[in-house]
Amino acid sequence: MIQAPSYYPTVESKTFFISEHASHDYIAGGVKAIFSVRPSLDLRVEGFVFQPHTEILANEFNLPAYDINNAWSARYYIGSGSLVYSSPLGPISLSANYYEARENQWSFLFNFGYLIYNKRFLKK
Numbered sequence: 001m002i003q004a005p006s007y008y009p010t011v012e013s014k015t016f017f018i019s020e021h022a023s024h025d026y027i028a029g030g031v032k033a034i035f036s037v038r039p040s041l042d043l044r045v046e047g048f049v050f051q052p053h054t055e056i057l058a059n060e061f062n063l064p065a066y067d068i069n070n071a072w073s074a075r076y077y078i079g080s081g082s083l084v085y086s087s088p089l090g091p092i093s094l095s096a097n098y099y100e101a102r103e104n105q106w107s108f109l110f111n112f113g114y115l116i117y118n119k120r121f122l123k124k
Helices: none
Strands: 026-038 041-052 056-058 064-066 076-087 090-099 106-112
Touching: none
Parallel strands: none
Antiparallel strands: 026 041, 041 076, 056 064, 076 090, 090 106
């Protein structure tokens, strides 16, 4: 399951694995809006939807199983709202994120600076 293509639309979602967002065939999309509140302060609002064709499930032997009888039946929503201040030392942001597929659906993130990611260690 971890080698299947996954949908990570937000900066924070790249920091953890959501098994419901892993699928070999899916449609996903979203919108982002940025509003300038002041010259150095932005409000960012994002909304996304992830629609897998077939979900990857685990069977009784903990092997991947595909739910082909319920094609296109699952849909997951992701939302994010952020205040970003562009300081002389780098951006400072406060974000609230919603992931329908997670057990803890709400998360809050305070960040100073840039989040930098290395290339993926798993080859597809």
